[in-house]
Amino acid sequence: MSIYRTHILVPVDEGTVQAGVFEVKRKLEQAILQKGLEKEVKVVESGTVGIQDKGVILVVYPERIYYTNVRPGDVTLIVDEHLLKGHIPPGIKHRTLDIQAGMKSLHNTGLTRQQKRVVLDKSWKIAPDNIREVLAAGGYSALEKIFGEKITPEAIIDTVKKSGLRGRGGAGFPTGIKWEATRNAVGDQKYIICNADEGEPGTFKDRLILEGDPHKLIEAMVIAGYAIGATKGFVYIRGEYGLSIERMQKAMDQAREFSLLGANILETGFSFDLEIKKGAGAYICGDETALIESLEGKRGNPRVKPPYPVTNGLWQKPTAVNNVETLANIPQIITQGSEWFHTMGTEMCPGTKVFTILGHIESPGLIEVEMGTPLREIIFSYGGGISGGKKFKAALLGGASGVFLSEKLLDVHMDLESLKENKAVLGSGAVLVMNEEASIPDMLFSILKFYAHESCGQCAPCRVGTHQLLQLAWNVREGKGQVEDIDTMMSLAELMWRSSLCPLGQSVITPVKSAIENFRDEFVLAVSHNQVS
Amino acid sequence: MKLEELRKIREKTEKEMFLRDGKARIKVVVGMGTSGIAAGARETLKTLLDEVAKRELKDVIVSQAGERGLSSYEPVVSVFEEGKPTVVYGNVSVDIARKIVAEHVVNGNPVSDNVIEVNS
Numbered sequence: 001m002s003i004y005r006t007h008i009l010v011p012v013d014e015g016t017v018q019a020g021v022f023e024v025k026r027k028l029e030q031a032i033l034q035k036g037l038e039k040e041v042k043v044v045e046s047g048t049v050g051i052q053d054k055g056v057i058l059v060v061y062p063e064r065i066y067y068t069n070v071r072p073g074d075v076t077l078i079v080d081e082h083l084l085k086g087h088i089p090p091g092i093k094h095r096t097l098d099i100q101a102g103m104k105s106l107h108n109t110g111l112t113r114q115q116k117r118v119v120l121d122k123s124w125k126i127a128p129d130n131i132r133e134v135l136a137a138g139g140y141s142a143l144e145k146i147f148g149e150k151i152t153p154e155a156i157i158d159t160v161k162k163s164g165l166r167g168r169g170g171a172g173f174p175t176g177i178k179w180e181a182t183r184n185a186v187g188d189q190k191y192i193i194c195n196a197d198e199g200e201p202g203t204f205k206d207r208l209i210l211e212g213d214p215h216k217l218i219e220a221m222v223i224a225g226y227a228i229g230a231t232k233g234f235v236y237i238r239g240e241y242g243l244s245i246e247r248m249q250k251a252m253d254q255a256r257e258f259s260l261l262g263a264n265i266l267e268t269g270f271s272f273d274l275e276i277k278k279g280a281g282a283y284i285c286g287d288e289t290a291l292i293e294s295l296e297g298k299r300g301n302p303r304v305k306p307p308y309p310v311t312n313g314l315w316q317k318p319t320a321v322n323n324v325e326t327l328a329n330i331p332q333i334i335t336q337g338s339e340w341f342h343t344m345g346t347e348m349c350p351g352t353k354v355f356t357i358l359g360h361i362e363s364p365g366l367i368e369v370e371m372g373t374p375l376r377e378i379i380f381s382y383g384g385g386i387s388g389g390k391k392f393k394a395a396l397l398g399g400a401s402g403v404f405l406s407e408k409l410l411d412v413h414m415d416l417e418s419l420k421e422n423k424a425v426l427g428s429g430a431v432l433v434m435n436e437e438a439s440i441p442d443m444l445f446s447i448l449k450f451y452a453h454e455s456c457g458q459c460a461p462c463r464v465g466t467h468q469l470l471q472l473a474w475n476v477r478e479g480k481g482q483v484e485d486i487d488t489m490m491s492l493a494e495l496m497w498r499s500s501l502c503p504l505g506q507s508v509i510t511p512v513k514s515a516i517e518n519f520r521d522e523f524v525l526a527v528s529h530n531q532v533s
Numbered sequence: 534m535k536l537e538e539l540r541k542i543r544e545k546t547e548k549e550m551f552l553r554d555g556k557a558r559i560k561v562v563v564g565m566g567t568s569g570i571a572a573g574a575r576e577t578l579k580t581l582l583d584e585v586a587k588r589e590l591k592d593v594i595v596s597q598a599g600e601r602g603l604s605s606y607e608p609v610v611s612v613f614e615e616g617k618p619t620v621v622y623g624n625v626s627v628d629i630a631r632k633i634v635a636e637h638v639v640n641g642n643p644v645s646d647n648v649i650e651v652n653s
């Protein structure tokens with residue numbers, strides 16, 4: 001047996017590929033050979049770690065130090081100084097990992113802001129396409145526990161219900177109840193679908209899980225299948241997510257090879273298999289009923305609810321649709337129990353949440369923190385504050401169908417209940433930060449453009465309404481509007497909320513109302529340019 | 534594949550991942566500055582790694598650190614153990630390195646002849 005004293009993780013994702021990660025990796029391997037360190041230092045290609053716009057990243061273990069913006073020219077210095085001589089070369093940007101993995105660390109950094117990682121526990125840590133590393137890091141131990149201890153499907157559902165896990169795809173529906181309803185529904189065939197369509201602009205939390213830990217999702221879906229009585233599942237992945245699809249496919253092949261997926265799993269008699277479906281890129285296909293239509297090979301138009309997918313889903317069979325992040329919580333809920341899950345987050349909303357922080361922010365990217373973490377902390381502690389020393393103006397929470405918040409609500413706690421009290425939503429967990437120079441009418445305009453583009457056109461209120469709204473927002477923005485236009489926008493959105501067929505048309509009101517209510521002055525100022533000239 | 538086989542694969546690979554967990558019982562750190570390397574710190578480090586691998590010690594990290602200005606004592610090796618004072622060794626030759634693993638790391642008895650500092 002040989003051991004390595006140092007592991008260097010090289011996160012590979014779109015961003016790092018563009019920044020030249022493979023060139024850096026090649027240089028790194030060369031330099032390691034040159035210094036004769038190849039038996040001591042191991043280079044591991046890992047999934048994305050959720051840091052954006054920081055170029056090539058190298059993570060060094062056991063020191064738990066990561067370098068950002070690494071250029072090929074920096075590599076020799078890092079190898080000579082750090083790997084060989086043990087000190088961080090001056091002038092190269094680095095930070096200490098502040099995620100709470102392995103809790104009791106000998107190298108405690110004393111950092112106050114520690115992320116709590118459940119869903120993303122293995123990103124920063126494993127090579128996702130190496131199932132042996134995944135197993136060593138505890139992958140598939142929930143499945144092992146279920147079959148080893150002969151836990152019944154009912155008991156699993158009970159644990160998930162008691163955990164209080166709620167859907168992370170936007171609606172926040174209790175997962176255990178969804179599973180129970182699917183299990184209890186009458187049907188000769190049942191399905192589990194993983195919603196990995198992630199259409200929300202700027203959001204990439206599901207991609208991070210798919211790329212960084214696809215085996216966790218497979219494990220969760222096998223468990224879900226076993227719990228609800230399904231033998232077949234689908235992973236509906238957004239078409240643009242090439243690397244996610246590739247990694248997922250590879251992970252599925254490996255899992256089958258290790259008898260963790262497919263016929264007669266671990267020789268227990270239980271069979272369950274998965275199939276990947278590529279989404280064609282429409283936002284509406286993220287809606288579970290539209291997604292089901294698309295899976296059936298039809299155009300992705302939403303269905304009228306009820307009936308719900310739990311009774312009449314894919315090919316009218318009982319179907320549980322769950323978001324990627326929701327499912328990613330399942331393995332640890334099984335291994336650590338429902339009470340453990342309640343040690344994080346709030347009473348009604350236990351566990352963690354992955355947030356995508358983007359916009360005018362110092363450190364854009366993904367963080368996983370406890371549910372109920374104040375927005376102020378997310379922006380200023382984890383996100384590093386507003387970039388360029390500017391002032392905060394607004395945050396758009398929850399993506400396109402989200403809410404514009406002003407400074408007054410910076411202290412809101414980020415869990416479903418607290419947000420609802422403040423007329424806000426969690427949605428996909430996107431936090432778009434805008435500085436003092438941002439224009440809210442501009443931002444609303446671009447959101448409405450998104451809506452107009454993504455309306456599936458099936459029902460008139462949404463098809464026509466989105467375009468009228470866009471026109472009005474354009475008028476306002478260009479200083480060609482009247483004060484009345486602002487109110488017309490409000491009433492149009494309200495009409496759409498009342499008469500649209502699906503949640504897409506119904507949700508336009510959320511950004512429109514919050515933008516106009518919280519930043520009315522800006523809209524009035526914009527149209528007043530018209531009066532002046 | 535059966536459950537038992539899955540468990541076996543997991544155990545075999547755990548050691549690999551342990552480095553990234555930060556949950557080591559003992560951390561053995563070799564000072565690797567210029568004078569440390571000149572005094573043979575590379576060999577010392579390799580020997581420590583070898584010994585740990587040979588004995589299949591699962592909860593030990595061997596790592597490198599910068600110089601601490603103890604140049605007359607190079608190579609310098611520090612042993613960190615949770616809840617115990619840190620022991621610093623000087624003039625750690627290949628033989629002493631083997632002894633440190635066998636006596637200190639495995640049995641908990643510091644190799645007193647080469648101790649130059651004890652820090653709590």
Ligand SMILES: Cc1cc2nc3c(=O)[nH]c(=O)nc-3n(C[C@H](O)[C@H](O)[C@H](O)COP(=O)(O)O)c2cc1C
Nearest residue numbers: 167168169195197198199286287288322323326503
């Ligand atoms: C227009 C629209 C887009 C949606 N997009 C997504 C999506 O990209 N990913 C997702 O998981 N859920 C999306 N949803 C929510 C799903 O309909 C569904 O509630 C969710 O997949 C259920 O999983 P959960 O209970 O685990 O959250 C969308 C809903 C609507 C109305």
Ligand code: SF4
Nearest residue numbers: 457458459462502505
């Ligand atoms: S509300 Fe919009 S997206 Fe939904 S069905 Fe109607 S037209 Fe399609």
Ligand code: FES
Nearest residue numbers: 280281282285300
């Ligand atoms: S994008 Fe889903 S069917 Fe067209």
